[in-house]
Amino acid sequence: MIRIFCLFASVIILASCASVTPPLPDGPVAKFFFPDREPLTADIALERYYNTIEDEALPVAPPGVSLPGENQILTRILVGSCNNEENASPALATLAKEQADMFIMLGDNVYGDMDGRAYRNNDADLTELRASFADLAASEEFKAVRAAHPMMAAWDDHDYGANDAGAEFAFKRFAERIHERFWGLDKEKDVGQWDGTYYARAFGPSGQ
Numbered sequence: 502m503i504r505i506f507c508l509f510a511s512v513i514i515l516a517s518c519a520s521v522t523p524p525l526p527d528g529p530v531a532k533f534f535f536p537d538r539e540p541l542t543a544d545i546a547l548e549r550y551y552n553t554i555e556d557e558a559l560p561v562a563p564p565g566v567s568l569p570g571e572n573q574i575l576t577r578i579l580v581g582s583c584n585n586e587e588n589a590s591p592a593l594a595t596l597a598k599e600q601a602d603m604f605i606m607l608g609d610n611v612y613g614d615m616d617g618r619a620y621r622n623n624d625a626d627l628t629e630l631r632a633s634f635a636d637l638a639a640s641e642e643f644k645a646v647r648a649a650h651p652m653m654a655a656w657d658d659h660d661y662g663a664n665d666a667g668a669e670f671a672f673k674r675f676a677e678r679i680h681e682r683f684w685g686l687d688k689e690k691d692v693g694q695w696d697g698t699y700y701a702r703a704f705g706p707s708g709q
Contacts (some may be wrong), residue, residue: 597645604650608657
């Protein structure tokens, strides 16, 4: 039996920006962010803002091949990573022509942090990351791979939103949502039970 795990765990770390809670503002905008007039943390404010963003505004991968059945024996699995979506991808074009039971993109599937907007410009919208996934979705080589092979995906720092970022990355929850929406993982029942993206699938009978 082959068991495949795709994992990127993020630990929630909340930081306090001030030791004194300022007076709460008033007005229609304030009522949106402070419906119960409780002190607002950066984490709560971000969560409320992200709840206003519709899923339809996030990029989605082209249609792909369904995963193999639970009893199917896998004999050949392709792997790849470090794909710069701004350039041509001859490696993806080659992989699309290979015979295989599955293709796993292991991370850095896009480089959504090349301009550093998330850190340098404090871009909570993760504009660059979303654009990078949209560029990947439009890539003819990527479309060919999606049409040729069932796929699973993990992620790494460049498709997480910031180079070498970890649990301290302020926009990690939105980055996770972008990742899961793109790969269709938001429809999987076991995804979302932990912080970060985690899912496991088993293929083949015992011993195979």
